[in-house]
Amino acid sequence: MFKNLTVQEFVDELSSKKATPGGGSASAVVGSIGVGLISMYCEITAKSKKFVDVKEDMEQQIEFLTAFKEKCLVLADKDTEAFNEVMAAFKLPKETDDEKAARKQAIQDATKQATEVPLEMVAAMVPVLQLVPSLIKKGNPNALSDLQVGMEMCYTAMSGAAANVEINLPSIKDTQFKERVEEELLHHNAAAQKAMDEAKSLFFPDSL
Amino acid sequence: MFKNLTVQEFVDELSSKKATPGGGSASAVVGSIGVGLISMYCEITAKSKKFVDVKEDMEQQIEFLTAFKEKCLVLADKDTEAFNEVMAAFKLPKETDDEKAARKQAIQDATKQATEVPLEMVAAMVPVLQLVPSLIKKGNPNALSDLQVGMEMCYTAMSGAAANVEINLPSIKDTQFKERVEEELLHHNAAAQKAMDEAKSLFFPDSL
DSSP states (O other), X not given: OGGXXXXXXXXXXXXXXXXXXOHHHHHHHHHHHHHHHHHHHHHHHHHOGGGGGGHHHHHHHHHHHHHHHHHHXXXXXXXXXXXXXXXXXXXXXXXXXXXXXXXHHHHHHHHHHHHHHHHHHHHHHHHHHHHHHHHHHHSOGGGHHHHHHHHHHHHHHHHHHHHHHHHHGGGOOOHHHHHHHHHHHHHHHHHHHHHHHHHHHHHOGGGO | OGGGSBHHHHHHXXXXXXXXXXXXXXXXXXXXXXXXXXXXXXXXXXXXXXXXXXXXXXXXXXXXXXXXXXXXXXXXXXXXXXXXXXXXXXXXXXXXXXXXXXXXXXXXHHHHHHHHHXXXXXXXXXXXXXXXXXXXXXXXXXXXXXXXXHHHHHHHHHHHHHHHHHHHGGGOOOHHHHHHHHHHHHHHHHHHHHHHHHHHHHHOGGGO
């Protein structure tokens, strides 16, 4: 599991000429780092005597964020597994007609799974981003830059995951599946953009 | 050293209520992940028979990128050390006038160092981003999404580091230092933005 590699080992694995881990797993780890920073902002708020009124609220948010932080690390592994399945399917025998049909089906199934995993990552970032505007209003202003940096990382992780959904779509023949994925992606993107715009108007009110 | 922590340990350290590691170190690790992905794109190109003409070129870029990937991991540690020094300076005794003056000086010195480190991180991302447009043109199109995701991560890492420079500037009294840092930041931001715009026009030519 990637979460058990050291940071050095992970970045070295990433840089290697093997196709996995690639952009999907890297995005999931960056998402986990982003959620971690947002969580730290909540921890710093919760421990401050000045913010005793929101202590309980912050503790709830930390629990919520911790689940997403862990989910990202799970998705980092799932993304690599899914991509490895696609590559394995391409290597199936294709001598007889039966083999050709089985290989074609295996490629389709594996590609769908390799689309579902980054889509799940996109979906995981939305509620985290939606939480940010309320955190800006409630939390400790001394740690706002950590919240802002964490948010930007979650957004980058989401975009990276979305790019990995999009590169798979043209290979998928099941139009119903494609339409469902495209619709979900649009929906998540719109929700994330709305949350980002609201957060930015609070971080940088002067730029409005 | 953060590079020797597991990914899980790093994100857990980040999430904790301790102020370090914070946004600066997190940005440096994300930068290292981004550079790692760009490096993987070069590796995938270098190993492909179709791209034998650029093999040597790619190998040079990989060497260049590896140095920056490692530099980011070094800066992740330096950022936390620098911030810890600021916190230590604030805890110095302030009973006598001499103590007060020494503490004031220590806070200024430590804050300057805590500004220099993320500025170094900002500067480190510029040549990496400037490399991307030529890589898009020369490399293996099958791995373009990894290059794109890596670039976005480097840009986010740079912005995160820049935010950490900016939060320190108001506390610094040395106006010459401040002006120099502001000027460098503007210069790096402009260079990065130019590289990003060029890369995006190549990634998404239709959106022009």
